[in-house]
Amino acid sequence: MTLNNWPPSLTTEQESHLLELATDYTLASGLVYRPPAIAPGTTPSTTSAIHAPYSLFPTPFPRHLFQQAQQLQPLYNALYAHVTTDHPFLDEVVGGAVAKVDEFQGKLYELWKQVEQEGVKQPLHLGLFRSDYLVHALPGAATADHTIKQVEFNTISSSFGSLSSKVTDLHRYLLKTNSYPTDVPELKLENLPPNPALKGLAAGLAAGHKAYGVARSAILMVTQDNERNAFDQRPLEYELLETHGIALHRIPLSQLGPLLTLDPTTSALLLTLPHAPNSPPTEISVVYYRTGYSPPDYVHPTVPSSTLWSTRLLIERSLAIKCPTLALQLSGCKKVQQVLSSPDRLASFSNKGSTPSTLSPPPTAALSQLDLDALLDSATNLYPLDDTPAGNAALELAYAHPERFVLKPQREGGGNNIYRSDIPPFLDSLAEEDKKRREGEPREGKGKGTKGEVVSELGVYGVCLFRAGGGDRVGGGEGGAEVLVNETVGQLLRTKGAESDEGGVAVGFSVIDSLLLV
Incomplete structure (x- = not known):
């Protein structure tokens, strides 16, 4: 096995059986989320749950x-x-x-x-x-x-x-119960x-x-x-x-x-x-x-x-x-x-x-x-975006080769980064915000497997x-x-x-x- 030929092939019946076992395990073991709110402005249910996304x-x-x-x-x-x-x-x-x-x-x-x-x-x-x-x-x-x-x-x-x-416990359970294909030698507990x-x-x-x-x-x-x-x-x-x-x-x-x-x-x-x-x-x-x-x-x-x-x-x-x-x-x-x-x-x-x-x-x-x-x-290559010579050089790189970069703000929690071709227009918007600031203008603040x-x-x-x-x-x-x-x-x-x-x-x-x- 190499990193390129994974996961093992499954028949429709095998996949259905594996999904049933896995979904039951997630619900029985608390591998769950509260469901999303049913409509904007409402709160998520505290009396029901859905399984968390898992492989x-x-x-x-x-x-x-x-x-x-x-x-x-x-x-x-x-x-x-x-x-x-x-x-x-x-x-x-x-x-x-x-x-x-x-x-x-x-x-x-x-x-x-x-x-x-x-x-x-x-x-x-x-x-x-x-x-x-x-x-x-x-x-x-x-x-x-x-x-x-x-x-x-x-x-x-x-x-x-x-x-x-x-x-981790889910995958070890599926392996211990011989639910995974048995003809893959690398699939073993150790x-x-x-x-x-x-x-x-x-x-x-x-x-x-x-x-x-x-x-x-x-x-x-x-x-x-x-x-x-x-x-x-x-x-x-x-x-x-x-x-x-x-x-x-x-x-x-x-x-x-x-x-x-x-x-x-x-x-x-x-x-x-x-x-x-x-x-x-x-x-x-x-x-x-x-x-x-x-x-x-x-x-x-x-x-x-x-x-x-x-x-x-x-x-x-x-x-x-x-x-x-x-x-x-x-x-x-x-x-x-x-x-x-x-x-x-x-x-x-x-x-x-x-x-x-x-x-x-x-x-x-x-x-x-x-x-x-x-x-x-x-460490990977990290560049500043400030008024230093290094920051100015990084700005030029971001405009010239945006496909090589991820732009990260000082934020946690996911969903905040800017990628590839989206970087230049985002930098343009920041420049416009800086201009407004200088000019004193206000700023505006499921139970089914997927392959791929x-x-x-x-x-x-x-x-x-x-x-x-x-x-x-x-x-x-x-x-x-x-x-x-x-x-x-x-x-x-x-x-x-x-x-x-x-x-x-x-x-x-x-x-x-x-x-x-x-």
């Missing part, structure tokens, strides 16, 4: 690249711990560039600086990360010569850990790696809770209104309760304002449970954001935007451990990723005298030169608990980060039609998949 077969993926991505994750965890605790770096890259041209990132930066000036109550940061990769294959190159290139690094609301674990993402991400939240140190406290998951992806979130709640004995409360951001207060002495975050308003408030150990990563998250039909931002500020001022803090969320913006693709800038996050730890989980945030080389090898050529994107989950200090970093900064937990905890494979540019599952561009290692 019927696992997708072949080079074993050595999967192993490389897993081994890279602790290095990326440590790198972003360094970035988050290097305030001068964030001031320069975000405050000096992104915040000046992006209103949303500017608001996040403003609140971060406000809390920093007041005095941070909780020095610990918790990251549930996901680093996304595409396989880079040169024409005619053998599989052994393929490489992986990082698409992006997610520091907030890294989703699908629970559902991706269930898709080539379908387990996926501990659900347990690993829950263990990361539990580590934050334990570090907080108050036994009767609970974790707060901040969600969106009318969340269709609730069944990717609920399993974390159940795992925390059953395995770790920790309660988790899921509450939309729009409802939190009147429910949260700060203890006037300790700054502990206190939550009045909406279903028990007369009971004593619950102290919150960890706040885990599954919202708050894009401008629409701070817009609501009945709650003023200022109230939603005030809620975010209240949480940031509290003693609770944030996943992520404002600083950690800012460190995940695309401009930071672009700056870190420069060897000189990346080198400023290495440690003097650190021992080589290439492709192995470092015990601290120390990054050796060999580690930096491994990170650089996984596909492209897959690998995401690797990581957990990192850290605080400032603990490293003699080259380049000064603030001494680096002291890393308390640094782990690789699972994976997500998203597969989409080759004709599609975007890759988000929640926004309808791809399906959840699993790996067949080759």
Whole structure:
């Protein structure tokens, strides 16, 4: 078998049988979404479900690249711990560039600086990360010569850990029951790696809770209104309760304002449970954001935007451990990723005298030169679009060869990127917006299989608990980060039609998949 002759051929009867087994498994195991709203202005049903989009077969993926991505994750965890605790770096890259041209990132930066000036109550940061990769294959190159290139690094609301674990279980179930064709020797259990993402991400939240140190406290998951992806979130709640004995409360951001207060002495975050308003408030150990990563998250039909931002500020001022803090969320913006693709800038996050730890989980945030080389090898070419000489040269490239590029804004959640021939007219529209700004003008703000050529994107989950200090970093900064937990905890494979540019599952561009290692 090669990467080009997959999946195995099925008769109509075989395909029908496989689809029936798979669909039953998805519904029985909670691999589901809430259905879409039936009409504009209505809310999704909370009493019915449909299966999440999934692939019927696992997708072949080079074993050595999967192993490389897993081994890279602790290095990326440590790198972003360094970035988050290097305030001068964030001031320069975000405050000096992104915040000046992006209103949303500017608001996040403003609140971060406000809390920093007041005095941070909780020095610990918790990251549930996901680093996304595409396989880079040169024409005619053998599989052994393929490489992986990082698409992006997610520091907030890294989703699908629970559902991706269930898709892996689905494919392993179909294999164990001999439901797949038996004449494909590569389809064997040792080539379908387990996926501990659900347990690993829950263990990361539990580590934050334990570090907080108050036994009767609970974790707060901040969600969106009318969340269709609730069944990717609920399993974390159940795992925390059953395995770790920790309660988790899921509450939309729009409802939190009147429910949260700060203890006037300790700054502990206190939550009045909406279903028990007369009971004593619950102290919150960890706040885990599954919202708050894009401008629409701070817009609501009945709650003023200022109230939603005030809620975010209240949480940031509290003693609770944030996943992520404002600083950690800012460190995940695309401009930071672009700056870190420069060897000189990346080198400023290495440690003097650190021992080589290439492709192995470092015990601290120390990054050796060999580690930096491994990170650089996984980076793709990233170009700025600013007023620097490099930015002007990149602008010329984008107009001359748009088919070679993806234009990325400082946004998360899928559906935001601009591709190929759409880039020049979009850049023209930005130029027109700049002209208006200069002139003072206002700005306007299913149960059936599908076959086709596909492209897959690998995401690797990581957990990192850290605080400032603990490293003699080259380049000064603030001494680096002291890393308390640094782990690789699972994976997500998203597969989409080759004709599609975007890759988000929640926004309808791809399906959840699993790996067949080759």
